[in-house]
Amino acid sequence: MSGLYGSSSSHGHEAGTLGRELLDAVIALVLRAGRLIEAELDRPGGPRGWGDKAEVDAEIENLLREGLARILPCDFVGEETGCQVTGHRFCWVVDPNDGTSDFLQGCNGSAISVGLLGDCVPVLGVVYAPLTDQGPDCIAWAEGMPTLLRNGAPVAPSxxxxxxxxxxxxxxxxxxxxxPTRNAKFCAPASFHPMPSIAYRLARVAAGDGVAAVSLYAVSPHDVVAGHALLRAVGGGLWSEQGQALRYSQQATFVQPARFCFGGAAAVCRLLVQRPWHELLNNSHL
Structure with missing residues (x-):
């Protein structure tokens, strides 16, 4: 892998310019992890877990943590297995099964989200929803690539x-x-489309399926870093309910907390941020 990373060893690679070879290794690992989600949903009696915790989530994250450390040894922030933060310029940020609550109810569309921060900037993202109404869907990008990849094929929306x-x-x-009435009002004149996983919502926006994705709960970096990278690749971004661009610290935390988040085209998100989304929280948790 010389020429892509600058140097290599049996323990992984020091990232120089990111690109396709690194991304392919991450995609292969994430697709492998996705088989655990498929198998869990096929279990007699349904997936194990309750509320917003599924037993398979930690199993997936352990697989990802071990594999990512071989691909690029650096810092790691995971939803399930904790953090290893040393000040390395790169940091993996992982949600093993974004959308767990809907997953435990048997709803398709939860997603594995693997992002990489480089000097606190999202420089790689792989979001994989193994089970959707349209089939498996993997959307990916790494800095240095001219286009996104969707299920292995280049896509170049703007x-x-x-x-x-x-x-x-x-x-x-x-x-x-x-x-539905209030959501239709707040998204108008666009239509709204409900689906699990803010990571996958952001990824689908980046791939050109929509103009924006909304989350009305206090997101964490592991929810959004991968999707944020994908949005960066196509000229989009991610903003808080205050209209502030989301940024990350060296500890892979938000520089400023975000209660809601809006990802997609800048002009569209500016309009959406101004709408009274808090009214929805009186009767529903989104």
Whole structure:
């Protein structure tokens, strides 16, 4: 792998310019982890767990943690297995099964989210939803690549010219089904599309399926770093409910906390941020 990373060893690679070879290794690992999600949903009696904790989540993260350390040994922040933060310029940020609550209810669309921060900037993202209504969906990118990859094929949407109009779609959580009238109002003139996993919502926006994705809960970096990288690749971004661009610290935490987040085209997110989304929280958790 010389020429891509600058140097290599049996223990991994020091990242110089990121690119396809590194990304391919991460994608292969994430696809392997996705088989655990498929197997868990096929268990007699359904997946193990309760509330927002599934037993398979830690199993997936352990697999990812071990594999990512071989691909690029650096810092690591995971939802399930904790953090190893030493001040390395690179940091893996992992959610092994974003959308666990919906997953435990048998809902398709939860996603594995693997992001990489380089000097506190999202420089790689792989978001994989093994089970969706359209089949398995893996959306990926690494800095240095000219386009996203979707299920191995290059896709090159541009969010810059997107507008909030009657032809566009805003992705929201499954809980939006409990308040369809208000969600329709806040997304208008676009239509709204409910689905699990903020990571996968952001990834689908980056891939050109929608103009924005909304999350109305206090997201953490492991929820969004991978999706944020994908949005960066196509000229999009990620903002808090205050309209502030989300940024990360050396500890892979947000520089400023985010209660809600809005990802996608800048012009669209500026409009969405101004709408009274807090009204939805009176009767529903989104």
């Amino acid at each position: 969010l810059g010219a997107n507008e909030l109009d009657s032809r566009s779609v805003v992705f929201v959580s499954v809980a939006a089904l409990t308040q």
